[in-house]
Amino acid sequence: MRALLIFSSAVDAVVAMIGKILIRAILVVVALGATVVLMRYVFNYGRPWISESFVWLNGIIFMLGTPYLLQRDGHVRVDVIYGQLSTKVRAAIDLLGVTFILWPSSIALGLVSWPNVQRSISVLETSPTMDGLPFLYVLKACLPLFFALLVLQGASIAARSLVLLLGGEVPPRPWETRE
Amino acid sequence: MIESTSELLSVLMFLAAFLVLLTGFPVAFGLMGTAVAFAAIGAAIDGFAWPLMSSAGGRLLDLMTNETLVAVPLFIFMGVILERSKIAEDLLITMGQAFGKLRGGLGISVVIVGAILSASTGIVGATVVTMGLISLPAMTRVGYDPRLSSGIICASGTLAQLIPPSTVLILLGVTLQNANTQANLQMGRFGGSTLSIADLFAAAFLPGLLLVGLYVLWIITTAIFRPKSCPAIESTPEELRDLWWRALVAVLPPIALIILVLGSIVTGTATATESSAVGALGACVLAALRGRFHRGLLVEVARSTFFISTMIFAILIGATIFAMVFRGLGGDHVVERFVTDLPGGLTGALLFVLAVIFFLGFLIDTFEIIFIVIPIFAPILIVLGADPILFGVLVAIVLQTSYLTPPFGFAIFYLQGVAKGLPITTIYRGVLPFVGLQLFAVALVWFFPALATWLPEVLL
Numbered sequence: 001m002r003a004l005l006i007f008s009s010a011v012d013a014v015v016a017m018i019g020k021i022l023i024r025a026i027l028v029v030v031a032l033g034a035t036v037v038l039m040r041y042v043f044n045y046g047r048p049w050i051s052e053s054f055v056w057l058n059g060i061i062f063m064l065g066t067p068y069l070l071q072r073d074g075h076v077r078v079d080v081i082y083g084q085l086s087t088k089v090r091a092a093i094d095l096l097g098v099t100f101i102l103w104p105s106s107i108a109l110g111l112v113s114w115p116n117v118q119r120s121i122s123v124l125e126t127s128p129t130m131d132g133l134p135f136l137y138v139l140k141a142c143l144p145l146f147f148a149l150l151v152l153q154g155a156s157i158a159a160r161s162l163v164l165l166l167g168g169e170v171p172p173r174p175w176e177t178r179e
Numbered sequence: 180m181i182e183s184t185s186e187l188l189s190v191l192m193f194l195a196a197f198l199v200l201l202t203g204f205p206v207a208f209g210l211m212g213t214a215v216a217f218a219a220i221g222a223a224i225d226g227f228a229w230p231l232m233s234s235a236g237g238r239l240l241d242l243m244t245n246e247t248l249v250a251v252p253l254f255i256f257m258g259v260i261l262e263r264s265k266i267a268e269d270l271l272i273t274m275g276q277a278f279g280k281l282r283g284g285l286g287i288s289v290v291i292v293g294a295i296l297s298a299s300t301g302i303v304g305a306t307v308v309t310m311g312l313i314s315l316p317a318m319t320r321v322g323y324d325p326r327l328s329s330g331i332i333c334a335s336g337t338l339a340q341l342i343p344p345s346t347v348l349i350l351l352g353v354t355l356q357n358a359n360t361q362a363n364l365q366m367g368r369f370g371g372s373t374l375s376i377a378d379l380f381a382a383a384f385l386p387g388l389l390l391v392g393l394y395v396l397w398i399i400t401t402a403i404f405r406p407k408s409c410p411a412i413e414s415t416p417e418e419l420r421d422l423w424w425r426a427l428v429a430v431l432p433p434i435a436l437i438i439l440v441l442g443s444i445v446t447g448t449a450t451a452t453e454s455s456a457v458g459a460l461g462a463c464v465l466a467a468l469r470g471r472f473h474r475g476l477l478v479e480v481a482r483s484t485f486f487i488s489t490m491i492f493a494i495l496i497g498a499t500i501f502a503m504v505f506r507g508l509g510g511d512h513v514v515e516r517f518v519t520d521l522p523g524g525l526t527g528a529l530l531f532v533l534a535v536i537f538f539l540g541f542l543i544d545t546f547e548i549i550f551i552v553i554p555i556f557a558p559i560l561i562v563l564g565a566d567p568i569l570f571g572v573l574v575a576i577v578l579q580t581s582y583l584t585p586p587f588g589f590a591i592f593y594l595q596g597v598a599k600g601l602p603i604t605t606i607y608r609g610v611l612p613f614v615g616l617q618l619f620a621v622a623l624v625w626f627f628p629a630l631a632t633w634l635p636e637v638l639l
Contacts, residue, residue, distance in 0.1 A: 022485060023481050023482050023485045026252060026481040027477060027478075029253070029458070030256055030463075033253055033455070033456030034456050034459065034615075036453075037449070037456045037457055038460075041449075044587060051246075054249060055452075058248070059242065059244060060244025061485065061489070062243075062489045062492035063239070063496075066484060066489060066493045066496065069489050069490060070205065070208075072486075074489070074490055075208070076205065076206045076207070076490060076547070076586070077203045077495055078201055078202065078203060078206065079203055079237065081202070082202065082203020083203070085203070087624075094204070097204035097208070097209075097212075101204060101208055101209060101211075101212030101213070104212065104215060105214070105216070105500075106211075108232070109232070109235050109236075109500070111217060112235065112236070113233060113236030113239075115233070140236070141242060142243070143236050143239060143240070146239075150208075152270065
């Protein structure tokens, strides 16, 4: 059980690190967006690649940010019933949900979208727009990364839920104790 | 109604998703997981072409490169800055003092500030919470009937969904655009009527003002017939000093920002995305002018923005996969047959869809409804002859109403969360008259569609 908890904390740390970077990247989206508009309306200057920059960055943020939100329990739940349940029943729902809902779908979608991503990376695909950003493959590579991170973060949740259901002691995670 | 195994599967998938969501597993993954499971079942019994699934990657990539969707985090950023830098709070306090001398005046100023905040934040939760934290104590201190004050706060807080630029309208606009394109294809109308976010913003503007007017009329009526429920404030000379100047300083900057943002969108000068970037920048400038702009604020605001917008996008990801499989199984045909068979033609179909949205609003969040229900029902309604813009406005008001309606209205829960000690039954009784006003507004827009369609025609 100790191994499960260590594994869980390790995954959490990696996903949280990505999350911290993405949160700061929001400021870059705002700055880029404001720059694009100022250049267009004040200096009458606009290029497709600059306009694409903040749109793509936002795409990367919410894609790779979704697993982090799963870790922090930031996703919407219908809690008419869930809200009334005990910690153990919730852990069971989370464990079953990860095993039968999150994992199969993430793995299936990851596998099925992989060939296209691989092709894109092998030819270093660029934006379809004229004068667009030269690395569409980076954006596409976020897809398998998204599904892989979901599987990993799911594993972390499953591990903790399992320990809890087996009657083990689950220490609160760092951000749960912090104010 | 159901003509094949795969169509039966599509209906079962809907029910299964509903059950999965009820367990409390995150909505985004519940939708995605149920859809993939049913795609696999469909493929196994040969009703579903599994290779279709490989387009999932493309769909998600479309979301990542969608220019309009960037407006969502940018507008949220703008709203959170105004909230965290206490600009919203200043507005509530000074307006309350300025109008509080009249009976019912404080309530009216809360409604007006709610409308201004709605226009500048567009996030229902944030508006209800801010107003609950600041206006409720103020109204309680003066001796307002808690039923009236909780009704006012819930109702004007939910205006954030309707008054542009709201995230709800942007996402509704994006989904309606897709539905409209699909309907045009289905009817073989290439280059048919198009729809922009600006159209929807312009269309929702007058109905939004109409609701503000109705709320104010209701408060005035209450002040006349039940004067004890909304007494006037007795201000000390201390509070009155420089009041008009302070009110002006509090009100003008946010109003200027709203005019800049909305004006640039509805006049067609800028796209929703561009004006959201202006709004985000403008909010930073306003915070800086108050001397409240610093590094700590920025990181805190970035954090909230990230959490709110990623939460919305995750549901969009799940719902995109769900809708793709639903269509792949032929579910859209089932819905089409069902809706066209309803009595009353287009009217019956519209009423049915609005009722479905109203009741779903008790159980699931606005965004889930927009992403799941609209793509399924809107194309067929448009084919039947519904005006997508008018439909969008009606949906927005109905969604707002269900947000307000007991026993499950989300606004009620938000208010209860910040107003400790306020019994939920009090809030229930307080919001009821406002639910009535909402339904009256739906009826008005229904019978006088020009309320929604006139402004976009004049402006664009």
